[in-house]
Amino acid sequence: MRWTDLLANLGVVESATAPVEITSVEYDSRRIKAGDVFVAMRGGATDGNLYLEAAIEQGAAAVVTDSRAAYEVLRREHTSVGAALVEHGRRSLADVSAAVMGHPERRLALSAVTGTNGKTTTAFLLEAMLRSVRRTCVLIGTIEMHVGDEVRVSPHTTPESRDVLAIFADGVKVGATEAVMEMSSHALEQERVWGLPVDVAIFTNLTQDHLDYHGTMEAYFAAKARLFAGVGTPPPRVAVLNADDPYSERLIVDAEHSQMLLYGMEGKGEFRAESVQMLAGETRFRMVTPAGAVEVRSPLSGRVNVYNLLAASTAAWARGLTLDEILVAAAAGAQVPGRFEVVPGGDTGITVVVDYAHTEDALRNLIALGRELVKEHGGRVITLFGCGGDRDRTKRSRMGQAAGEGSDLVVLTSDNPRTEEPMAIIEEALAGVTATGTTCIVEEDRAGAIEIAIRSASAGDIVLLAGKGHEKVQILRDGTVPFDDVAVAAAVLKEIE
């Protein structure tokens, strides 16, 4: 695309033309190749404008900046490079990327999921439902990304607009008509999702997390709420909301633009679960909907997954699936790695579960489910957890309290300490456990801690390994090392057997 043609499609404050062809878009100078347009944006840690020279040296054909000073330097010193001064770096990144890539976002019906917990699971379930009626999909989220049948690694829950649009464009090439993505509060706040037209927006729930970034629950909620107002787009066509979460009432849904569909387990909403039965390896419930009542069966366990199934079913219905189609897909389940994943335990009689619970609310739900599963034969619940470093410190003692209140034994360990001192994080969480009076064993090394947790168990007990789920690394101050809860637990169980 010619730079001048691109300029004609953008709202810019000022621009300088140059006879250059644009092949692609980048926001990180380290990724620039010849022919790219570099969009410089201001971030929390640094400012892309500091890297203009580096980008040009690497072959940037044009630069878009939100800094008047940087723009003046470009005009004076780099006349062969196209330049544009814009009002907002990140918004322009989305506009430039969409224009250069030929607007793939207009060719996909996008369903977006936000909320504290359940985004990944709900997104996987919805994608499975859409795929089961042979629609080709793009999936973007925490664990991995899907482009039709292709699975790619996921660098972020919600990548920058440029990267989202590139995946959308690949999806369009393989015939995708649908996209399902998680929209994290960070991404909504930073407007990484600027200009992505959302057809169905889904809210799972809001409980405490990420206060290191957002500061207060109000600010965290406000970030989530942006999905329902539209981020540089009109509001979504359909808003799918959790009727049982008090925050849903405060999501201002523009009734003129958005149809509101509520789901819940407490008797409210258009999609309601009734007569829920938790059986070994299967959950059943009656789903009452505007199109009639049906019996849902799913291999997923626990109340939280009833919510996720309701959210995904409501969204799938909004995307035009029939109830029968939804039921078939729900029964087939969706493999969500690291979400209540049972580690094969051979003949030990010990149930070991790997789960991604890393908030107080998720831990409470997980432990309640563990209790439910062992209560019949009087087994114990042993919970292992840690708290992430460089993340919300205020959730640590609350997580400790949740673990202590519900469990018979707690094993406290590390979960991605990042740049922090692991024992300092553990101390903060320990305060919460101690307050409950439950016995707590501290072992900083996660592999050692998993061994202690499993060896403390007897037949009939359940061991919950919380926090890392699908993750395959431990992030330490000195670097990132391979780590896999499932593999470590499987090895310990094998030894015991």
Ligand SMILES: CC(=O)N[C@H]1[C@@H](OP(=O)(O)OP(=O)(O)OC[C@H]2O[C@@H](n3ccc(=O)[nH]c3=O)[C@H](O)[C@@H]2O)O[C@H](CO)[C@@H](O)[C@@H]1O[C@H](C)C(=O)N[C@@H](C)C(=O)N[C@H](CCC(=O)O)C(=O)O
């Ligand atoms: C706090 C946060 O969200 N930070 C993200 C954000 O950083 P930022 O806006 O502060 O950007 P910055 O690092 O100051 O850099 C500014 C600009 O300079 C550019 N740059 C920088 C250095 C250089 O040499 N050259 C260069 O061009 C950068 O590419 C960027 O365009 O934008 C960056 C570029 O996309 C992200 O890499 C970065 O993610 C960091 C690593 C991160 O840890 N993010 C987490 C908290 C996050 O976003 N998590 C949520 C999910 C949370 C959950 O699952 O619950 C997510 O959506 O993944």
Ligand SMILES: Nc1ncnc2c1ncn2[C@@H]1O[C@H](COP(=O)(O)OP(=O)(O)OP(=O)(O)O)[C@@H](O)[C@H]1O
């Ligand atoms: N609907 C739900 N309500 C509350 N807790 C849930 C729900 N669904 C899942 N959980 C718990 O939260 C954990 C994370 O679930 P999931 O990965 O689906 O959420 P997420 O919102 O994508 O999380 P993240 O923001 O960290 O990516 C699960 O392992 C489970 O313990």
Ligand SMILES: N[C@H](CCC[C@H](N)C(=O)O)C(=O)O
């Ligand atoms: N993706 C989220 C959750 C990570 C969960 C836990 N493993 C941690 O590192 O805190 C984050 O980066 O905050």
Ligand SMILES: [Mg+2]
């Ligand atoms: Mg997720």
